[in-house]
Amino acid sequence: MSVFLMTMLLGAAAMLPVRSMQIQLPDDATVVMQRVAEIASREITERADVEVSREQRADFTVFLATDPALLREGFAVADALGGNVCITGSDAAAVLYGVGKFLRTSRYTADGFVPSGWRGTSAPEGSFRAVYAATHFNNFYEAAPAEEVSQYLEDLALWGANAVVAHFPTWNFTGFDTPEARKNIEQIRQLLLSAKKVGMKTGLIQCPNQGFTSAPEAARAQPNRDESRRRGNMGVNCCPSKPEGRAYLEEVYARLFDEFKDVGLDYLICWPYDEGGCGCAECAPWGGKAFPALSKRVAELGRAVYPNLDVILSTWLYDLPPSGEWEGLDSLLQQDYGWLNGIMCDDHFDFPRYPLDRGVPAGLPLYNFPEISMWGRNPWGAYGANPLPSRYEGLWRQTAGKVSGGMPYSEGIFEDMNKVVCFQFYWNGDANAEDTLREYIAYEFSPECAGDVIDAVRLLESAWLERGAKSVEAFKLLEKVDAALPAWARNGWRWRILYLRGLIDSELAANGGRMEGAVLRDAFDELTRIYHAENAHAPVKPPVVD
Ligand SMILES: [Zn+2]
Known part of the structure; x- marks a missing residue:
């Protein structure tokens, strides 16, 4: 009801x-x-x-x-x-x-x-409405001043977000005590502390078999079986079926939980792939056997420090060939599900059918993980804002009434519009993406320009996978709006990333896709400054144009 x-x-x-x-x-x-x-x-x-x-x-x-x-x-x-x-x-x-x-x-x-x-x-329908602030790749969440990120998290709380979840990328460091790792942990601590200050809950999302680059050889995993080449590998997965691997992972995760004692953690989200996974015979099928078993152990370590920790198990990329992961998880949880508070599920493409058709294992609450960051463009966000309201509305409707909230996958601020669309769905399952954006535009830009900006967003979405005449038409609308906006809105980053998206797409559509010239160079430079992406890794850094 x-x-x-x-x-x-x-x-x-x-x-x-x-x-x-x-x-x-x-x-x-x-x-x-x-x-x-x-x-x-x-x-x-x-x-x-x-x-x-x-x-x-x-x-x-x-x-x-x-x-x-x-x-x-x-x-x-x-x-x-x-x-x-x-x-x-x-x-x-x-x-x-x-x-x-x-x-x-x-x-x-x-x-x-x-x-x-x-x-x-x-009042909200969905109880779990989390911002996933991925603090890696030197993206916005990792590289921007903590005060700026904190203000952004508060902005999302105004839209009903009630939790902030961060990720400590062990694969990027040799250990907990290097200056780079300390800097990352300190950034996460600051973000989570600022979330607590506005009453939001906090959490970590981790692949529980991922180690540091210094992980001993005896602890290492076998590569995942990955016939579709979608499961990813950041290079330091460990095998929990080996005694050395299990002991190493327990030590790493016990220490990680200790790092946030004074902040307090409310959620742990265990992640199977993208990082994570082991292809050995004892661990397989990873998602239906060793991954939930290891997650349960890591949950125990977490609850030793945070007794009320809610644990959510992600099923990301389950059942790519070879399959049997959902069935394996189902049968494990039939015997023992008391340690788990929810299941997270989603995909790069359509929502996975298993939990929709066959029910969620153990009848646990189901949360989504809309992929709002990487869809359709690379580097992600490098071309400015990526509003895709029709796409996320379509994906939301696939799960009608079966999802109790979720956590949009975010690599920065370029998907701000997609985030608010998702948070409004969590609040009210019958929300309409265009109404949400109209309210956003009225507030962040101006109510008078809402119609033109909605039209521009519609054109930009339809030209997202292939730039063309619609990109040029969209930019004309954005230029018209730009001239009419009050200064606070025109100079705000939300407007600039949308305007620059229109400018870049229009320019590339007109010049045959050539990455050259002062217009593009200045636009990419400005985006880099807005994102604090000067030292970002390639996936999140706008192109450099000479
Ligand atoms: Zn293994």
Whole structure:
């Protein structure tokens, strides 16, 4: 049954512009509530010339409060005396989701801030709505200043994201104590700490048989059987069926959990391939035998430090030939599933049929992992924003009603639009991708340009796999919008990556795909600066044009 409720929708901007506003908190406001108020203030003052205060009386007041009577993670936006507004949430994080709805339906004009006329209540259907911040390849999450990444995570929480999950890439380092590894761990710690500050949960996603480059030879795995050549290999997989391999992996993962003791971890997501896997006779079939068994052991190590750790087992690339992994997992979990809290499933292409047709093993909750980063272009994100709303809506509908949330695969900020589309599906399974983008565009750019930007996104999506006349047409629309945007929006990174996408695609469509010339060089340079991709690995670094 849907728990999504919306009682009364008056439409945005029913009120007059104000020049000053007060955000009032309860006397016993928690640290998270204080942060919610700071975020609201930051978002408003970035967009309009308004004085926002916590103490001083003003033209307009927003009262923030928690109300445990609301549905879990739900919020309410209601009228308050004197034409003011009260935003309540079932907890402090839910207040932030309500603030997000309020901010997106407010308006920011030359005359000041126009408070939203949206009134109603809403609660999420999906319980797990995680941002996967892949901190590797020197991508945005690894290379950008932690404060900048933290602000981005807060932006996603405004859309209802309730967890941040990071990955420590052991394969990139010789051990825990090298300067490079310490830097990576410190970045992850900062991101997870900032997530906690807004009430989000935190987690790690790891291939449990992956070691450091210094892993002893006796611990190493045999290569995966990989007839389709899709299972990946970062070069340091270990075999949990060998005593040396098992002992080594237990030592690595016990230490990894220790590294985040002061932050606290809520989730562990165990990953089978892309990194990971062993092709030896004892481990096979990996996904139906050694992988779940090792994940269970690593879960025990995690729970020794974090007793309430939720463990989710991914089935990424299960049942590529040779198959039998789903059946193997099913039969293992029939005997013993108490250690597991959910199953994650997805693919580069259509959603896998097994859990849809035959049910989720042990009846566990199912979470998706939409591939929003790498689809259709390489280097990923190198050409600017990659909005693909129709694609992700189509994939979402394949799972209708069977998925309880998920974790979009993210390599940076270029798929920002795809993320919010996914987070709104997790919130409300019946959401419409175009409505989500309309709300995004109104908030991040301008409500007046929503129609043109939607048209441009539609054209860019249809020309994603092959640039052509539609790319040129899309850029004309973006140029028209660019001239009309307020400066805060025009200079913001969200607009710049969309505009540059249009510019690059249009230029390449017109010049026969030649990577040359000052226009492209400047565009790629700007994207590199926005992504902090100066030292990025090839998959996430925009091309260099001389
Ligand atoms: Zn093995």
